[in-house]
Amino acid sequence: MKLSQRGEYALRALLVMGMNHGPGVIRIKDIAQQQNIPRRFLEQILNDLKSAGFVQSKRGVAGGYRLQRGPDQISLADIIRHLEGPLAPVGCVSVNYYQRCSCPDEDKCAIRSVMQEVRDAIVGVLEGVTVAHMCDRVRDLQGPLVNPLDYVI
Amino acid sequence: MKLSQRGEYALRALLVMGMNHGPGVIRIKDIAQQQNIPRRFLEQILNDLKSAGFVQSKRGVAGGYRLQRGPDQISLADIIRHLEGPLAPVGCVSVNYYQRCSCPDEDKCAIRSVMQEVRDAIVGVLEGVTVAHMCDRVRDLQGPLVNPLDYVI
DNA sequence: CAATACTTGACTCAATCAGTCGGGATTCTA
DNA sequence: TAGAATCCCGACTGATTGAGTCAAGTATTG
Structure with a gap:
């Protein structure tokens, strides 16, 4: 982060x-x-x-x-994505740099669902500026x- | 991030x-x-x-x-703060791990003001879970x- | 006492960060 | 057309961090 x-x-x-x-x-x-x-x-x-x-x-x-x-x-999102890679805190919720994680079922992963929200919050700000x-x-x-x-x- | x-x-x-x-x-x-x-x-x-x-x-x-x-x-915020340090993307907007940055006047720094919003967005999610x-x-x-x-x- | 678990600290190995440096390629101007 | 200014490119370094591994130790229970 x-x-x-x-x-x-x-x-x-x-x-x-x-x-x-x-x-x-x-x-x-x-x-x-x-x-x-x-x-x-x-x-x-x-x-x-x-x-x-x-x-x-x-x-x-x-x-x-x-x-x-x-x-x-x-947009800042574009810049930062290029410079730092994914905006998402974990690869499995990244849209542009998606990477499967080790959990057996992503759709049922509670951590992932929270990180999804974090990602959306970050991207929401950065895409808009x-x-x-x-x-x-x-x-x-x-x-x-x-x-x-x-x-x- | x-x-x-x-x-x-x-x-x-x-x-x-x-x-x-x-x-x-x-x-x-x-x-x-x-x-x-x-x-x-x-x-x-x-x-x-x-x-x-x-x-x-x-x-x-x-x-x-x-x-x-x-x-x-x-809260997830507590856990992640302990493990990873600041939730904020830059030290100068971190509440718990504040660090002055090199810009001459923080209150007038546009980058800082955006990063402030990013921080608030992240913390908003993580404090709530x-x-x-x-x-x-x-x-x-x-x-x-x-x-x-x-x-x- | 022996087996089971946690405890502590040191250690490795690779990758990333934050720069630095030398020299090369272009372009303007006198 | 020479020379200065400016960008261009790749290699290099030194410190830090990330992801583990390992050995030996301490406490607890049956």
């Missing part, structure tokens, strides 16, 4: 890109500095997000990253007066 | 003890066999549950384990005709 450091960094980076979404790109270095993330590690993470289709990159001098889809098209929603929250929480580049994520 | 094998075994064992709750004790060996859990590993787990006050033990020939409190006094509830579910799911010792957990 845990989000890894890697996952948290990814969310922060995506949020920065969401807040500055537009035709231009943002450098890894800037994200790393602003969010206090080890640069080399962030490179690795963004590369991963790229091959998963969440972001796109531009190489060379004026290079950097931007979101591939619109911020409203990327997109990067765009997160950006709205940032603006709500921090008021309208801040310079866009200074937002605290 | 994951329940370890250890955690699952613990729940299964507690559920067996819940189903057979009474003055007598149940042997590790029986639980291990019935639930297909490595015996040595289960010993370790039950020992842990004992020092946490969930179960009590009796040594010697007619020895074994039983629940210390009534099955309705033990006790071992007794689980036993009811077992009976509901499996019908009233099964021999108490044969319940499939």
Whole structure:
């Protein structure tokens, strides 16, 4: 029931890109500095997000990253599933990463039925929140007066 | 967002003890066999549950384990918290295992506010379910005709 | 006393996490 | 067209955790 450091960094980076979404790109270095993330590690993470289709990159001098889809098209559930695997606490209630467990009859397993509820609760929240929603929250929480580049994520 | 094998075994064992709750004790060996859990590993787990006050033990020939409190006094949240640590996906929204994170202002962190909701959703389910509830579910799911010792957990 | 069970602590082995590093490929700009 | 800036890729490391295993010990009962 845990989000890894890697996952948290990814969310922060995506949020920065969401807040500055537009035709231009943002450098890894800037994200790393602003969010206090080890640069080399962030490179690795963004590369991963790229091959998963969440972001796109531009190489060379004026290079950097931007979101591939619109911020409203990327749910936290998608991101976290890609980074951390199943959202469900046990494999036997996971929809996207289902794995049979050792109990003799899943349909009659009481533990499974509780974990099913936990899964649904988690997914309910995470499917409903997109990067765009997160950006709205940032603006709500921090008021309208801040310079866009200074937002605290 | 994951329940370890250890955690699952613990729940299964507690559920067996819940189903057979009474003055007598149940042997590790029986639980291990019935639930297909490595015996040595289960010993370790039950020992842990004992020092946490969930179960009590009796040594010697007619020895074994039983629940210390009534099955309705033990919530899944308690058990999992003890076994796996925080229920919250990130430390900065955990009530019982709070840990400050690296962001400059927690109250204005959008990621945190979402994770707060996730935590509340998880805890909402898990606090509401006790071992007794689980036993009811077992009976509901499996019908009233099964021999108490044969319940499939 | 012998058999049965729990008790305790150490130990292994593999996988995952959180990074780090070196060097390569592109692209812009002077 | 050289050189700087930037992303790209794979390998590597060190610490921690997960899932067990094992040996020897202690208590209880018949």
